[in-house]
Amino acid sequence: MSRLPVTKIPKDPNRSTQNAVSPFRYPGGKGFMSAFLKQRMQLLEAPTNRVLAEPFCGGAGAALILLADGFADQIMLNDADLRIFSAWHAILEEPERFVAKLRKVSLDMQEWYRHRDLVAGFSDNKYDFDVGFSTFYMNRTTRSGIIMNAGPIGGYDQRGKWKLDARFNVERLANQVEWLAANRNRLELSNMDALSFIDRVRRKPTSDNTMFFIDPPYVKAGGRLYFDGMSEAKHVALSDILTSGTVKRWVLTYDDAPLIRQLYRSQTCSNISVNYSLQSKRRENEILVEPNYL
Numbered sequence: 664m665s666r667l668p669v670t671k672i673p674k675d676p677n678r679s680t681q682n683a684v685s686p687f688r689y690p691g692g693k694g695f696m697s698a699f700l701k702q703r704m705q706l707l708e709a710p711t712n713r714v715l716a717e718p719f720c721g722g723a724g725a726a727l728i729l730l731a732d733g734f735a736d737q738i739m740l741n742d743a744d745l746r747i748f749s750a751w752h753a754i755l756e757e758p759e760r761f762v763a764k765l766r767k768v769s770l771d772m773q774e775w776y777r778h779r780d781l782v783a784g785f786s787d788n789k790y791d792f793d794v795g796f797s798t799f800y801m802n803r804t805t806r807s808g809i810i811m812n813a814g815p816i817g818g819y820d821q822r823g824k825w826k827l828d829a830r831f832n833v834e835r836l837a838n839q840v841e842w843l844a845a846n847r848n849r850l851e852l853s854n855m856d857a858l859s860f861i862d863r864v865r866r867k868p869t870s871d872n873t874m875f876f877i878d879p880p881y882v883k884a885g886g887r888l889y890f891d892g893m894s895e896a897k898h899v900a901l902s903d904i905l906t907s908g909t910v911k912r913w914v915l916t917y918d919d920a921p922l923i924r925q926l927y928r929s930q931t932c933s934n935i936s937v938n939y940s941l942q943s944k945r946r947e948n949e950i951l952v953e954p955n956y957l
């Protein structure tokens with residue numbers, strides 16, 4: 664494939680993985696985009712009531728940093744996966760119960776299997792606190808935060824250097840949950856397909872002052888990492904809505920696949936480079952798409 668221009672993602676001086684706002688770990692999480700998105704938020708019309716909307720929110724690493732650092736007044740988080748939604752909903756609507764459970768839960772393999780089975784067997788179609796908590800537990804105790812089909816940190820025999828509790832600092836997680844609960848009125852949560860979500864948000868009176876940060880599952884690897892609600896037809900439908908001119912401000916990140924280059928050829932495309940990060944190699948395979956308003 665031909666070379667694209669490169670966009671250097673600046674380092675956010677206030678934030679690193681050590682002081683993340685999101686309580687989730689997320690494979691390919693986009694917390695590293697926060698300084699770039701802060702710049703983009705300044706393009707919004709009004710300096711007040713600025714909204715950041717994430718149709719594929721996952722752990723919402725970047726959106727929460729913008730909320731915490733005052734670059735967004737309101738964030739709208741949406742994820743089609745009911746297990747992820749249940750985890751967010753449990754944190755936001757039942758924070759005391761969630762924190763009490765965090766403080767009590769054991770970090771051993773017997774407990775891990777219990778949460779794994781609950782998440783794997785979930786087939787309901789409505790919010791469930793226990794599934795939400797188990798999803799969160801899996802996110803914090805499996806290798807690289809993958810919720811399904813990944814092994815526990817430290818291995819099944821727990822003989823690795825790091826064990827199940829390596830990423831489960833109870834007090835830190837409790838603080839993050841409490842911060843979210845305290846900011847509850849600045850967060851809107853939904854569990855829709857991303858396309859319906861974008862359609863709904865673009866019709867709101869606040870849409871002129873809304874920035875969409877769109878981070879869909881990858882075209883190539885999506886299915887392995889997350890619940891993947893994206894067929895090729897849906898990738899195409901997403902590009903239809905974004906390039907129609909009816910969604911004013913958006914930033915899109917994807918894997919650099921031929922389909923994506925083709926769908927967004929009329930927009931501003933570049934590759935991402937994150938110079939300060941050890942993960943810079945991986946980022947070269949990602950593409951950043953923005954509308955041609957810049």
Ligand SMILES: C[S@@+](CC[C@H](N)C(=O)[O-])C[C@H]1O[C@@H](n2cnc3c(N)ncnc32)[C@H](O)[C@@H]1O
Pocket residue numbers: 689691692693694718719720721722723724725741742743744747855856857858878879880881889890891892893
């Ligand atoms: C790449 S992840 C987002 C990661 C996020 N940006 C972060 O930093 O944590 C993609 C998310 O999209 C969700 N998803 C997949 N298909 C979807 C769809 N059709 N509509 C809405 N969400 C979807 C998945 O459940 C997953 O959490």
